Amino acid sequence: MSEEMKYNTSVGDMAVRLDFSKVHGMDQAEKYFNSLPEAMRTFQVHGALLNCYGNHKCLEKAGDTFRIMRESKLPNFAVSYNVMLNLYNHLGKHDKLDSLMQEMACNGIKHNALTNNIRLNAYASSYDIEGMEKLLSRIENDVEISMD
Structure with missing residues (x-):
């Protein structure tokens, strides 16, 4: 999942790719998220990860991601x-x-x-x-x- 389309990928594309957790599972979504450079982990990307956790009913991980979003400079x-x-x-x-x-x-x-x-x-x-x-x-x- 993380090897394809590595170049010319927008932040929005990265956020959308996280939604592939429905097909590939949360492990692959987390692996993809962790492979992203820190500068690309925008509100959209964090929000997509949060949404994945919500869809998979991963309360603790969703809470951690939400806390990171609130404590960071992300809107x-x-x-x-x-x-x-x-x-x-x-x-x-x-x-x-x-x-x-x-x-x-x-x-x-x-x-x-x-x-x-x-x-x-x-x-x-x-x-x-x-x-x-x-x-x-x-x-x-x-x-x-x-x-x-």
Whole structure:
């Protein structure tokens, strides 16, 4: 996987190649990521690795990658938070969702429709009607949020 297309490969190409973990597995994705020069490990590439870990439900490795992304000079976007929110939701770790969403707000990262959908699904799966109603009320009163 890492030997092909070594030249004239953009950072976006590298990020897309990490998604081949669906075919080649996480071991190959990690090997490819580790073979990349440090300068090429951008937000896109780290985000692709985070997404791979999320898809494979590798909580510890996803958490480590997410921590690296937060602590480094890489920009933070809702997409990386959404990967972690979705992973916590799928693993039933609903107690982590509120603190992560609060962190987003503290960092000036707006919740998007996917963020809110993940949280609503978590409330529904844990039968937290009160939490769901509060979030729906906030969504209805926030003109910047659009929901499907």
